[in-house]
Amino acid sequence: xxxxxxxxxxxxxxxxxxxxxxxxxxxxxxxxxxxxxxxxxxxxxxxxxxxxxxxxxxxxxxxxxxxxxxxxxxxxxxxxxxxxxxxxxxxxxxxxxxxxxxxxxxxxxxxxxxxxxxxxxxxxxxxxxxxxxxxxxxxxxxxxxxxxxxxxxxxxxxxxxxxxxxxxxxxxxxxxxxxxxxxxxxxxxxxxxxxxxxxxxxxxxxxxxxxxxxxxxxxxxxxxxxxxxxxxxxxxxxxxxxxxxxxxxxxx
Numbered sequence: 249x250x251x252x253x254x255x256x257x258x259x260x261x262x263x264x265x266x267x268x269x270x271x272x273x274x275x276x277x278x279x280x281x282x283x284x285x286x287x288x289x290x291x292x293x294x295x296x297x298x299x300x301x302x303x304x305x306x307x308x309x310x311x312x313x314x315x316x317x318x319x320x321x322x323x324x325x326x327x328x329x330x331x332x333x334x335x336x337x338x339x340x341x342x343x344x345x346x347x348x349x350x351x352x353x354x355x356x357x358x359x360x361x362x363x364x365x366x367x368x369x370x371x372x373x374x375x376x377x378x379x380x381x382x383x384x385x386x387x388x389x390x391x392x393x394x395x396x397x398x399x400x401x402x403x404x405x406x407x408x409x410x411x412x413x414x415x416x417x418x419x420x421x422x423x424x425x426x427x428x429x430x431x432x433x434x435x436x437x438x439x440x441x442x443x444x445x446x447x448x449x450x451x452x453x454x455x456x457x458x459x460x461x462x463x464x465x466x467x468x469x470x471x472x473x474x475x476x477x478x479x480x481x482x483x484x485x486x487x488x489x490x491x492x493x494x495x496x497x498x499x500x
Contacts, residue, residue, distance in 0.1 A: 262302070266312065269302060270312065270317075272292055273288055278357070284306065314362045321348075324351060329343050331343060337398075341482075342489040346496045347496065348383065348450065353453060379423075384422025384423065387439075387443065387446070388443075389423075392423075398480075398481040402437070403438075405417065405430070405433050415440075419436050421439060438479060449468055473493065
């Protein structure tokens with residue numbers, strides 16, 4: 249057996265171990281058990297010191313699991329968008345964001361791990377944490393598709409506060425931005441506005457900081473989407489899209 253074959257086998261084994269770490273961690277979250285290195289190691293039938301060969305700290309564990317949870321959840325958001333035609337750019341955004349809300353409500357501990365976990369302080373990991381989110385890329389790609397089709401106005405970069413100008417010209421967000429011309433970088437500000445509003449209402453719902461009747465009905469979520477619609481030029485679509493969103497909410 250060649251050295252290359254041996255290395256490939258070791259890499260496959262290591263990848264399989266990481267997959268098991270994520271699987272056991274998600275099971276713990278689903279059971280309501282506290283996520284810890286010791287609990288994950290026990291679930292895998294190994295000692296905590298042995299687990300340290302794969303994740304060096306609790307934060308490493310959280311980062312690994314959060315990235316994979318977000319990736320897997322995003323597949324369901326994208327599948328919801330795919331129930332509509334490719335050229336229904338407004339509808340695809342509405343369906344994927346509604347699916348995001350429904351996932352968050354049904355998997356609050358996973359949502360909290362991904363979106364309520366403090367971002368690491370080191371510059372490298374912070375940049376990665378802020379730019380790698382699969383769900384973030386999906387939503388910003390969908391907003392860009394609306395912009396490219398409908399040409400909704402974006403704020404001139406020079407009109408933004410100085411820090412905001414720096415943020416859109418050198419963005420730390422999960423989005424493909426290199427191909428956006430400097431003159432159009434106000435689009436990045438729209439991305440940020442959209443995510444802030446979507447995350448804000450969903451987080452309040454998930455953590456119970458809202459009238460339970462509004463959470464059950466989805467009225468506040470729908471209202472936020474309606475109020476953001478003019479920003480991305482889809483106000484005329486909302487009478488069509490709201491019933492689709494409410495139908496998904498009603499299914500629970």
